[in-house]
Structures are given as structure tokens and as C-alpha cells.
Amino acid sequence: MATKTSAKRTPAKKAPARRSGKAKLLEQKLAYDGPLFKVWSETVEEPGGIVSNREIIRHNGSVVILAVDDRQSKRDPYIIMERQYRQAAQQFLLELPAGRREADEKPLAAAKREMIEETGYRARTWKKLVRYYASPGFLGEWMEIYLATNLTDGEAQPEDDEKIEILRIRLSELLKMRNEGQIHDGKTIIGISIYEALRRTGKA
Incomplete structure (x- = not known):
């Protein structure tokens, strides 16, 4: 006499929530x-x-400039940096040059303008590295980092309320400062870390 077997039913699973699309x-x-x-x-x-x-x-979005001056050394180039007081952080911060994009301004045009205004430097070669959101839980601002090379010197044209100290720091020193926790600005940590990775793979 044949015995009946009952097949076990697999409980129905809920469809996973959509991870794409707009709210x-x-x-x-x-x-x-x-x-x-x-x-x-x-x-x-x-x-x-x-x-x-x-x-x-x-926010309209911001641009960040990683300006590399390798005229004296390609192995350990200078990076153009800024030191300024930031009231939100209540301290002086060491940062890559950066600024806000105007409403109808292209990001690359904004990057070129900001570098001239804040540092005086100009670059013949530009490359977009990354666009990211610094704090997307409440901040809609994106930041776009550009690599600027083949630099020429010039005179800075800061705005009246900008008190910026322009510094030239060797890449090796910046990486050491990053590793020792001496750099607290997020865009700067991201920018020099990406540049370091590109150099290791021969893409910079």
C-alpha cells in the first residue's frame, strides 16, 4: 500500500522594499x-x-580643487592648501580650496573661478575625481572634487570676509598628517586619499 507524503509549503516571503527610485x-x-x-x-x-x-x-553644490604643483618634484609634489578659521568647527582648519557653485554655473567653471579667487593659481589640466554627499541625512549639498595640474602662479582675489592663508605642502607631509589624525576636514581627507590611490595605480 502506497503511503502518502505531504509536501511542505514554503512560507511566502514579503517582497523586498525598493532600493531605487524617488520619494x-x-x-x-x-x-x-x-x-x-x-x-x-x-x-x-x-x-x-x-x-x-x-x-x-x-544648496547649489560646491566644488573642491586638489591643485598639484609638481614643477619642483613629480615624486613628492606640492599640494595647494588653505588655512582658515571655521566658526562651525570653532577652530582653524587645513583644507583644500573650495567654494559654492552659483545657480546656473557649470561645476568645472566654478572650480576654475574659485581657484583663481582664493589662491591665484590657474591650471591647464583639469580632471573630475568624484562627486559625493557629505551628510545626506539632512544636507542636500553635493561636493565635486577636481584634480588641477600644470599650474601657473597668480594673485589671489578673496572676498572681503575671507581671511585665507595659502600654503604649499608636500604630498608626503599631507598624507602623514592625515594618518596621524591632524586633518579634520572631510573633503580634504577624501581628495588626498583618492589622489594617493590614483598615483599608486599610475592613473594620476
């Missing part, structure tokens, strides 16, 4: 309208169906 904006209110950025209070239905209230800083 559906349900409500938006302007909380602050300043000269540099706007703050919006937004209610959104995020991918996956979760409804959330978010406070978002909207």
Missing part, C-alpha cells in the same frame, strides 16, 4: 531662505512606503 513629496514648506542655502520642511513617502518628516538644507 513622493507630500508636503513642503520653506523654513529658512538665506543667501547661501534654504531649509525646507518636507513630508515624503520614501521608497518602501515609509512616510517621514525631514528637515533638509538645499
Whole structure:
């Protein structure tokens, strides 16, 4: 006599939440309208169906310039750096030159303008390294880092409220400072780390 066997049923699994696509904006209110950025209070239905209230800083985006001066040494070139006081951090910071993109300005054009204004240097060769979001939980600003090479000297044209000290620091010294935790600016850590990796693979 044949025996009956019962097949085990595999319990149905819930479909995974979407990890792509855009959120559906349900409500938006302007909380602050300043000269540099706007703050919006937004209610959104995020991918996956979760409804959330978010406070978002909207910004035109910023450019960062990793300017390499290898006229004296290609093995250990100088990197053009800035030292300035940052009230948000309540300290002086060592940084790569950077600035805000104007509303209708192309990022590369903004990078060239900012380098001339803040350092006086010009570059004949430009290469985009990366675009990233520094703090996407509440900040909509992206930062785009450019590698600038084949430099020529010039005179800086800073804005009236900018008190910037221009420094030329060897790449080896910057990497040592990074490794020892002496550089606290995120865009600078990212920029010199990418450049270091490119040099190791012969792509810079």
C-alpha cells in the first residue's frame, strides 16, 4: 500500500522594499531662505512606503580643487592648501580650496573661478575625481572634487570676509598628517586619499 507524503509549503516571503527610485513629496514648506542655502520642511513617502518628516538644507553644490604643483618634484609634489578659521568647527582648519557653485554655473567653471579667487593659481589640466554627499541625512549639498595640474602662479582675489592663508605642502607631509589624525576636514581627507590611490595605480 502506497503511503502518502505531504509536501511542505514554503512560507511566502514579503517582497523586498525598493532600493531605487524617488520619494513622493507630500508636503513642503520653506523654513529658512538665506543667501547661501534654504531649509525646507518636507513630508515624503520614501521608497518602501515609509512616510517621514525631514528637515533638509538645499544648496547649489560646491566644488573642491586638489591643485598639484609638481614643477619642483613629480615624486613628492606640492599640494595647494588653505588655512582658515571655521566658526562651525570653532577652530582653524587645513583644507583644500573650495567654494559654492552659483545657480546656473557649470561645476568645472566654478572650480576654475574659485581657484583663481582664493589662491591665484590657474591650471591647464583639469580632471573630475568624484562627486559625493557629505551628510545626506539632512544636507542636500553635493561636493565635486577636481584634480588641477600644470599650474601657473597668480594673485589671489578673496572676498572681503575671507581671511585665507595659502600654503604649499608636500604630498608626503599631507598624507602623514592625515594618518596621524591632524586633518579634520572631510573633503580634504577624501581628495588626498583618492589622489594617493590614483598615483599608486599610475592613473594620476
